[in-house]
Amino acid sequence: MALRDDPRPEAAPTAMTEVMRRLGQRTRYAKDQEIFAQEEDADLVYMVVSGAVRTTRLLSDGRRQIGGFYYAGDLIGLETGPAHRYSAEALVDSEVLVARRSALAALAGDGVLDRALLATTRRELDRAQEHILVLGRKTASEKVAGFLKDLAQRGGGERVALPMSRQDMADYLGLTIETVSRMLTHLQCAAVVEFDGRRRFTVKRWGALEQMAA
Amino acid sequence: MALRDDPRPEAAPTAMTEVMRRLGQRTRYAKDQEIFAQEEDADLVYMVVSGAVRTTRLLSDGRRQIGGFYYAGDLIGLETGPAHRYSAEALVDSEVLVARRSALAALAGDGVLDRALLATTRRELDRAQEHILVLGRKTASEKVAGFLKDLAQRGGGERVALPMSRQDMADYLGLTIETVSRMLTHLQCAAVVEFDGRRRFTVKRWGALEQMAA
DNA sequence: CGCTGGATTGAGTCCGGTCAAGCCTTGTGG
DNA sequence: CCACAAGGCTTGACCGGACTCAATCCAGCG
Numbered sequence: 156m157a158l159r160d161d162p163r164p165e166a167a168p169t170a171m172t173e174v175m176r177r178l179g180q181r182t183r184y185a186k187d188q189e190i191f192a193q194e195e196d197a198d199l200v201y202m203v204v205s206g207a208v209r210t211t212r213l214l215s216d217g218r219r220q221i222g223g224f225y226y227a228g229d230l231i232g233l234e235t236g237p238a239h240r241y242s243a244e245a246l247v248d249s250e251v252l253v254a255r256r257s258a259l260a261a262l263a264g265d266g267v268l269d270r271a272l273l274a275t276t277r278r279e280l281d282r283a284q285e286h287i288l289v290l291g292r293k294t295a296s297e298k299v300a301g302f303l304k305d306l307a308q309r310g311g312g313e314r315v316a317l318p319m320s321r322q323d324m325a326d327y328l329g330l331t332i333e334t335v336s337r338m339l340t341h342l343q344c345a346a347v348v349e350f351d352g353r354r355r356f357t358v359k360r361w362g363a364l365e366q367m368a369a
Numbered sequence: 370m371a372l373r374d375d376p377r378p379e380a381a382p383t384a385m386t387e388v389m390r391r392l393g394q395r396t397r398y399a400k401d402q403e404i405f406a407q408e409e410d411a412d413l414v415y416m417v418v419s420g421a422v423r424t425t426r427l428l429s430d431g432r433r434q435i436g437g438f439y440y441a442g443d444l445i446g447l448e449t450g451p452a453h454r455y456s457a458e459a460l461v462d463s464e465v466l467v468a469r470r471s472a473l474a475a476l477a478g479d480g481v482l483d484r485a486l487l488a489t490t491r492r493e494l495d496r497a498q499e500h501i502l503v504l505g506r507k508t509a510s511e512k513v514a515g516f517l518k519d520l521a522q523r524g525g526g527e528r529v530a531l532p533m534s535r536q537d538m539a540d541y542l543g544l545t546i547e548t549v550s551r552m553l554t555h556l557q558c559a560a561v562v563e564f565d566g567r568r569r570f571t572v573k574r575w576g577a578l579e580q581m582a583a
Numbered sequence: 584c585g586c587t588g589g590a591t592t593g594a595g596t597c598c599g600g601t602c603a604a605g606c607c608t609t610g611t612g613g
Numbered sequence: 614c615c616a617c618a619a620g621g622c623t624t625g626a627c628c629g630g631a632c633t634c635a636a637t638c639c640a641g642c643g
Binding site for chain 4: 294295330331333334337352353
């Protein structure tokens with residue numbers, strides 16, 4: 156595969172990472188364990204150290220929307236006001252640094268913290284707006300192709316791991332599990348990607364994938 | 370109608386409003402005139418003084434997604450990094466205060482500006498996440514009912530104005546203009562709302578509207 | 584090796600999109 | 614002040630992409 160420049164933005168400002176490392180309480184969460192709950196008081200900030208996390212929002216009738224997936228270096232828990240709008244759960248066994256917001260402010264200095272939080276929040280807003288475009292105006296096959304493309308870019312390597320289930324993908328993309336599965340089958344039949352087990356794939360025709368993502 | 374407490378959050382922190390009033394260049398935009406363009410350098414901050422604004426994002430094939438609608442007191446132009454992800458246009462003839470970000474920082478002091486921007490950005494992120502839930506997991510009738518409900522709450526008064534076209538509503542909700550029109554007709558047939566012309570309505574059965582918004 | 588739960592596949596349905604025809608405001612000019 | 618145009622909106626008929634329901638498949642694990 157040709158070299159491409161890494162599209163990943165800095166996961167979080169260095170100052171933030173530094174402070175979190177010093178003040179954060181390292182905590183382990185098992186697969187599917189809840190890290191924080193919807194409506195819970197949002198006084199804590201979380202940084203993923205290893206593993207992966209999803210943020211989800213539940214409607215009373217069981218419909219679920221996933222807000223995003225977070226990996227090592229990503230900050231969560233700041234996307235909300237006083238109370239969380241989303242809950243967060245570990246996708247796989249994960250380690251997370253947890254810190255009180257007030258403690259962070261004391262150590263980092265208000266200005267530094269504010270600037271770091273602003274940068275992270277703004278990046279989060281960009282992600283959300285991209286997500287809005289996808290949910291509002293893309294077809295099922297564009298959604299799935301775009302999802303795999305993003306994952307492959309983020310992963311960097313040849314073989315890309317899918318840490319989430321088909322249900323998670325569906326709930327992120329506003330589709331059903333069956334539709335996601337069909338689109339994956341199509342992509343594989345078209346020799347755009349090749350799956351090696353259910354949670355691992357390789358991009359075979361990068362151009363085609365980008366085109367399908369539109 | 371019974372008194373309800375006003376669900377509107379402060380449109381923008383007072384410090385921000387104050388500074389914008391002093392430093393902002395008051396500019397008029399005609400209906401449908403562009404305020405800033407997608408991909409344009411994002412050095413300016415905008416505050417709506419009167420009228421209404423939409424932010425939109427265009428796909429190459431013409432599909433359009435509206436990110437949000439903004440009214441008097443709302444800040445725009447901060448939802449992005451170095452370059453705007455969305456363009457902004459006036460929904461109706463509007464007045465907007467325009468200020469350089471650097472000028473604001475100088476006057477307000479970095480800390481104050483950062484804190485104000487953080488608060489606004491976070492509120493914007495909340496809106497975006499709500500929008501994601503709506504686009505990903507709600508049906509057409511829930512989307513339209515929810516949209517009218519939000520407008521009515523924001524408007525406060527008895528008669529609620531719709532400053533946007535059906536096309537704008539459709540592009541905000543991820544629907545077509547025909548579907549929006551049909552849902553509005555249904556709501557009116559069910560005597561949930563009553564239209565007085567095409568751009569003005571009254572909520573007749575508040576409970577039913579909230580229930581349909583789910 | 585057999586169990587188990589996630590994933591795939593198929594058949595049929597339905598919600599929302601598409602295409603097309605008309606309606607109704609709103610605004611303009613005589 | 615009315616006539617008429619024009620564009621936004623509504624309505625109808627039909628279509629199709631994504632959903633639903635249901636039957637299997639199969640990878641991972643004890």
